[in-house]
């Protein structure tokens with residue numbers, strides 16, 4: 001008998017809690033980013049927030065009203081460890097309260113340790129460019145484990161590790177600018193940006209593996225995962241998989257899967273060839289440390305890409321010799337949205353892990369879809385979000401169909417519980433099942449049509465699974 005399917009909804013600490021609180025929280029890099037004039041596109045002030053911390057009891061009721069089995073949330077490192085380094089029990093108390101409240105309602109926790117935001121001091125000391133950060137991350141994780149393990153069903157170390165390494169540490173051509181643009185040469189000497197990005201990736205992978213080992217020493221039955229962005233790529237010629245699309249997928253997905261899960265336990269051909277000297281090597285000991293440190297493989301999925309041969313302008317396209325081209329898939333979140341409706345991209349990505357007939361490229365690790373959703377379509381009334389219902393619905397149906405065909409997918413997570421800080425876009429790009437009125441004192445939450453729809457969909461699918 002398989003475990004029942006996980007139905008979840010997600011948020012991230014900084015996106016719903018913001019920075020301003022008086023529980024001993026210390027500044028984070030996103031507090032600093034938001035202070036830079038012009039960096040946040042909607043011009044919202046650093047003080048603007050959904051006040052998730054204050055309103056957690058009400059929010060747990062919203063989560064309950066969706067009928068989900070699990071809630072995925074993240075822990076603000078700057079809140080539970082002062083300056084990222086010293087335990088702050090007052091800050092931790094909030095997460096314990098949240099977990100207790102969830103437990104009261106019978107909702108299980110998927111706890112994500114790192115979601116894009118780093119304590120400011122640690123960022124200034126070199127962020128993920130230096131190995132010195134690893135013990136601090138382990139200390140933070142140990143504290144979370146000690147205080148919260150009784151509540152947690154799945155631990156996740158990093159949200160979208162690739163996204164953070166390429167966008168959240170140094171400024172990289174063609175990637176979102178989600179950092180303070182640290183001078184990486186101060187820490188690494190005269191190396192290329194690609195090298196800096198790969199050093200950051202390597203340090204994050206090592207930090208992940210150390211936390212995985214630590215948690216398993218404490219309880220070998222615990223489940224620890226990591227989140228990758230689901231960047232499936234297709235060839236411009238009829239959406240097929242060819243050498244260029246395979247290479248592009250490798251550059252964004254397998255670059256991280258390989259050291260963790262590939263039988264070689266190392267970066268594989270397609271990646272080595274293109275990154276060359278910029279790929280920092282693994283020692284034999286590190287390889288042993290990192291090998292198979294994934295109990296649950298998590299993917300955030302919003303869209304695939306169409307690619308063709310020849311270097312595009314971004315760093316990843318330059319290195320791996322491909323160009324992303326426009327597609328004509330439904331935009332579904334309005335003209336300026338980057339999200340696309342193409343569930344098959346996710347299915348191909350999951351099926352691709354198994355390899356061709358009879359070949360098992362990667363171990364058959366359970367897969368959790370850890371984020372999927374779309375922003376409000378500006379041409380619709382936000383509360384009447386039929387675009388979201390269509391988007392989420394088509395993805396759920398495709399995922400459940402893949403599960404029936406034998407793909408080892410164990411759960412689905414809608415992004416997001418409520419409208420929140422969409423990073424540098426501010427609050428105007430809204431992914432919530434609940435609308436948040438930021439102008440109101442109470443930061444009033446109002447269900448959109450998709451909230452009721454998601455509840456009914458879950459009920460229906462759970463009934464069918466039971467039969």
Ligand code: GAL
Nearest residue numbers: 012159160300415422423431
């Ligand atoms: C993901 C990210 C989330 C959220 C989402 C929607 O990549 O993990 O924090 O911003 O995109 O844009």
